[in-house]
Amino acid sequence: MANRLSANPSNRVLVIEAGPDTPHGSIPPEVHSSYPGVAYFDPRFHWTELKVTTQPLKHNDPTFSPPKRSYEQARIMGGGSSINGQLLNRGAPTDYDGWRDLGVKGWGWDDCLPFFRKLERDLDFPDDFYHGAEGKIPVRRLFEEQWTGYTHAVQKALQAEGYEYIEDQNGEFRDGFFPLTISNAFDRRVSAAIGYLDPPTRRRSNLKILADTRVASITFEGLKATGVKAFRHKVVEETHTALREVIICSGALHSPAHLMRAGIGPAGHLKDLGIDVRQSLPGVGQNLQDHPSVSVSGYLSAENRIKRDDVRHMHIGWRFSSNMHEAPHGDMFAAQVAKSAWHDVGKRMGSLLVWVNRTYSTGEIKLTSSNWRDEPSVDFGLCSDRRDLDRLSDGFKRSAAILLSEAVSQVATNAFPTAYTEQVRKIAKVNGRNKAITWFLGKLMDGPAPVRKLLIEKVITGGVTLETLLTDSDALDQFVLANATGTWHATCSCRMGADDDPMAVTDNEGRVRGIRGLRVVDASLFPFVPSANTNGPTLMTAEKISDAMMKE
Numbered sequence: 014m015a016n017r018l019s020a021n022p023s024n025r026v027l028v029i030e031a032g033p034d035t036p037h038g039s040i041p042p043e044v045h046s047s048y049p050g051v052a053y054f055d056p057r058f059h060w061t062e063l064k065v066t067t068q069p070l071k072h073n074d075p076t077f078s079p080p081k082r083s084y085e086q087a088r089i090m091g092g093g094s095s096i097n098g099q100l101l102n103r104g105a106p107t108d109y110d111g112w113r114d115l116g117v118k119g120w121g122w123d124d125c126l127p128f129f130r131k132l133e134r135d136l137d138f139p140d141d142f143y144h145g146a147e148g149k150i151p152v153r154r155l156f157e158e159q160w161t162g163y164t165h166a167v168q169k170a171l172q173a174e175g176y177e178y179i180e181d182q183n184g185e186f187r188d189g190f191f192p193l194t195i196s197n198a199f200d201r202r203v204s205a206a207i208g209y210l211d212p213p214t215r216r217r218s219n220l221k222i223l224a225d226t227r228v229a230s231i232t233f234e235g236l237k238a239t240g241v242k243a244f245r246h247k248v249v250e251e252t253h254t255a256l257r258e259v260i261i262c263s264g265a266l267h268s269p270a271h272l273m274r275a276g277i278g279p280a281g282h283l284k285d286l287g288i289d290v291r292q293s294l295p296g297v298g299q300n301l302q303d304h305p306s307v308s309v310s311g312y313l314s315a316e317n318r319i320k321r322d323d324v325r326h327m328h329i330g331w332r333f334s335s336n337m338h339e340a341p342h343g344d345m346f347a348a349q350v351a352k353s354a355w356h357d358v359g360k361r362m363g364s365l366l367v368w369v370n371r372t373y374s375t376g377e378i379k380l381t382s383s384n385w386r387d388e389p390s391v392d393f394g395l396c397s398d399r400r401d402l403d404r405l406s407d408g409f410k411r412s413a414a415i416l417l418s419e420a421v422s423q424v425a426t427n428a429f430p431t432a433y434t435e436q437v438r439k440i441a442k443v444n445g446r447n448k449a450i451t452w453f454l455g456k457l458m459d460g461p462a463p464v465r466k467l468l469i470e471k472v473i474t475g476g477v478t479l480e481t482l483l484t485d486s487d488a489l490d491q492f493v494l495a496n497a498t499g500t501w502h503a504t505c506s507c508r509m510g511a512d513d514d515p516m517a518v519t520d521n522e523g524r525v526r527g528i529r530g531l532r533v534v535d536a537s538l539f540p541f542v543p544s545a546n547t548n549g550p551t552l553m554t555a556e557k558i559s560d561a562m563m564k565e
């Protein structure tokens with residue numbers, strides 16, 4: 014948004030980011046690395062107070078309260094694109110046609126494709142019907158010669174199941190497996206900040222960037238947004254006046270919280286917190302979505318491990334159809350992961366991370382108080398829709414079959430169920446203690462087979478075995494419900510919609526209903542989460558809305 018809007022010298026643009034800046038020349042190495050598994054869990058780049066629940070409520074057990082978990086959300090220039098897995102894809106044409114069919118005018122696939130092309134510079138397939146050649150984000154793939162032995166084994170197992178190789182994930186939308194498309198050039202991450210806030214853009218005299226500055230509130234004159242109040246370096250209070258518009262791009266968990274604190278949201282909830290209702294919009298904070306995921310992992314033989322710290326660990330993706338509950342074709346996705354974490358245990362584990370890519374479950378975000386310093390309460394309700402639970406359990410079984418296949422068994426043994434649990438997150442924080450613990454556990458894993466088995470069952474899976482989950486469907490459903498985590502694709506909580514849609518928060522250009530001078534432009538606008546990793550669709554959304562604004 015900042016790049017496109019400041020391209021016109023008569024616009025004046027102020028960017029405010031709560032986290033640190035990443036200008037060219039001083040990009041933290043953890044951010045720049047092609048291997049994202051350190052940045053994922055580095056608290057310097059996160060909203061560390063944020064906790065969420067992922068499990069749905071149990072209607073037959075009103076006393077059940079889902080446990081709170083960490084959920085990393087980026088607090089750094091470029092947002093999630095600065096710490097994410099760098100997968101850059103689009104989802105299916107039917108996703109966007111689905112948005113249009115829900116009444117969001119101008120957001121069908123044919124309307125969105127030009128902006129997917131605009132954002133990218135595809136280094137493998139430049140400038141054709143599907144691919145852009147001049148965008149700010151380079152997109153590339155790791156082809157066969159860069160795959161590990163484990164990747165090749167997964168490839169063979171998928172072929173044995175009848176899946177075909179697809180060269181381009183972003184141009185062919187049928188089932189199969191393909192080299193994952195990544196936002197990366199010269200083996201380095203290219204975030205939105207690196208790509209769009211490049212040195213020439215930063216030199217524009219009409220663009221000002223304030224990092225380490227947290228917006229506390231939006232200021233108003235009646236129903237018109239006039240600016241924001243913010244705190245620089247936590248203490249210096251400043252008011253910034255917007256001559257034309259305030260654009261909230263705080264992500265799907267924080268954007269609705271800004272609106273609610275400003276009195277824009279579900280009236281009853283706001284009144285409960287003593288917040289004056291400026292505009293009743295029941296959809297604010299509702300319809301929250303993510304892609305629920307679980308994993309199956311195996312112990313990699315020494316020659317099939319990734320030795321270097323800074324190279325890509327995910328090489329191929331697998332799109333498949335559950336053929337369940339009348340879900341659309343290609344509703345499921347799995348990513349092959351050749352190193353499950355940065356540490357000495359993760360280096361010994363290859364995984365298949367499987368998720369429901371066209372989900373139906375929704376959750377909600379509410380304020381916990383009117384105080385801007387308090388994180389909102391976030392309940393994802395993953396798999397609260399039975400269709401998601403059934404398909405994720407089915408996807409888990411299919412992934413287990415790949416790990417147990419003849420091809421994969423030759424490079425990875427001891428297949429076991431895994432997930433991004435609190436325990437996994439804790440040990441994935443980069444510090445000396447975790448380095449030492451995982452070094453020791455890694456050495457034990459390389460020891461005799463019974464010790465390895467014991468270690469996996471006692472320390473990693475807590476006693477849950479693949480054998481049980483594959484033979485007892487109730488146990489599998491319980492495992493999936495308890496362990497499904499999102500894939501950090503929080504979306505849809507301020508969704509766009511038609512004028513007569515009571516739950517729409519904005520119009521089809523992100524303008525907040527009933528309020529002047531206020532837009533939301535981020536992943537919260539999606540009507541439903543597309544069957545894609547969500548950075549690409551978010552960038553597309555920003556390209557599309559900024560284009561419309563520039564034409565106004």
Ligand SMILES: Cc1cc2nc3c(=O)[nH]c(=O)nc-3n(C[C@H](O)[C@H](O)[C@H](O)COP(=O)(O)OP(=O)(O)OC[C@H]3O[C@@H](n4cnc5c(N)ncnc54)[C@H](O)[C@@H]3O)c2cc1C
Nearest residue numbers: 031088092093097098099100228264501535536546547548
């Ligand atoms: C660990 C992780 C891995 C992921 N992996 C992938 C992947 O591989 N591929 C993919 O496509 N997607 C991935 N995603 C998701 C993707 O990055 C997000 O969908 C995308 O970044 C969403 O963009 P956004 O603009 O909506 O919000 P964000 O990227 O979250 O940006 C919001 C920004 O607003 C700032 N902000 C919030 N509140 C305030 C405030 N009060 N004042 C000032 N600034 C504020 C935040 O600090 C943040 O920088 C991942 C996300 C994470 C966190």
